[in-house]
Amino acid sequence: xxxxxxxxxxxxxxxxxxxxxxxxxxxxxxxxxxxxxxxxxxxxxxxxxxxxxxxxxxxxxxxxxxxxxxxxxxxxxxxxxxxxxxxxxxxxxxxxxxxxxxxxxxxxxxxxxxxxxxxxxxxxxxxxxxxxxxxxxxxxxxxxxxxxxxxxxxxxxxxxxxxxxxxxxxxxxxxxxxxxxxxxxxxxxxxxxxxxxxxxxxxxxxxxxxxxxxxxxxxxxxxxxxxxxxxxxxxxxxxxxxxxxx
Ligand code: BTN
Numbered sequence: 685x686x687x688x689x690x691x692x693x694x695x696x697x698x699x700x701x702x703x704x705x706x707x708x709x710x711x712x713x714x715x716x717x718x719x720x721x722x723x724x725x726x727x728x729x730x731x732x733x734x735x736x737x738x739x740x741x742x743x744x745x746x747x748x749x750x751x752x753x754x755x756x757x758x759x760x761x762x763x764x765x766x767x768x769x770x771x772x773x774x775x776x777x778x779x780x781x782x783x784x785x786x787x788x789x790x791x792x793x794x795x796x797x798x799x800x801x802x803x804x805x806x807x808x809x810x811x812x813x814x815x816x817x818x819x820x821x822x823x824x825x826x827x828x829x830x831x832x833x834x835x836x837x838x839x840x841x842x843x844x845x846x847x848x849x850x851x852x853x854x855x856x857x858x859x860x861x862x863x864x865x866x867x868x869x870x871x872x873x874x875x876x877x878x879x880x881x882x883x884x885x886x887x888x889x890x891x892x893x894x895x896x897x898x899x900x901x902x903x904x905x906x907x908x909x910x911x912x913x914x915x916x917x918x919x920x921x922x923x924x925x926x927x928x929x930x
């Protein structure tokens with residue numbers, strides 16, 4: 685996959701811009717929209733993604749994942765999460781970098797990166813996927829009420845050049861993505877995802893439908909659902925947003 689970038693000093697949202705390019709038929713796989721600043725950066729559940737101008741990585745990568753069926757979209761979440769994880773483990777003590785299901789990247793108990801994937805579907809298959817990534821690199825003060833943000837600088841003690849980070853991260857995503865066309869590689873990807881899952885196999889507190897409970901994450905089910913075993917030994921599967929980590 686060839687990296688081609690469109691750079692903005694300021695834009696509302698790189699994901700939104702990529703969607704517009706796709707609608708206008710002006711997109712190809714490997715295109716990256718990168719911005720120094722987003723005035724309406726989109727997070728999950730319509731949250732605002734906070735990122736101080738010029739300090740971090742905020743970009744959207746356009747993919748055409750011909751080998752992924754719409755019902756298997758979670759694979760793309762895994763690909764991108766694992767790629768960011770690999771990238772960070774080379775720069776931060778590897779044992780403290782984890783994936784918080786489904787696709788937040790955590791260091792210790794803090795969020796260092798978020799991923800927002802938006803797909804367009806044609807007929808029965810995925811057409812384009814827009815992979816929006818926000819990775820905190822140099823920002824030291826966060827003003828919004830995001831619960832627990834952290835940046836690479838906190839662990840590395842040095843400033844990072846966002847342009848250089850983008851090139852390295854793109855290569856990491858490109859490698860995992862290309863390899864994932866092979867089912868054999870996908871098996872090892874699943875294993876690696878699980879082995880690096882935040883709170884895997886640990887008894888912790890969760891909340892679902894207003895009720896708090898203790899349980900441990902034991903696996904990932906069909907469609908990427910999170911499997912938590914409660915204290916009664918029952919395994920419950922949760923879809924995204926059906927369970928809260930306390
Ligand atoms: C999350 O809430 O964890 C997902 C955050 C995704 C933020 C990135 S920043 C680049 C891209 N453009 C957007 O508007 N959002 C994503």
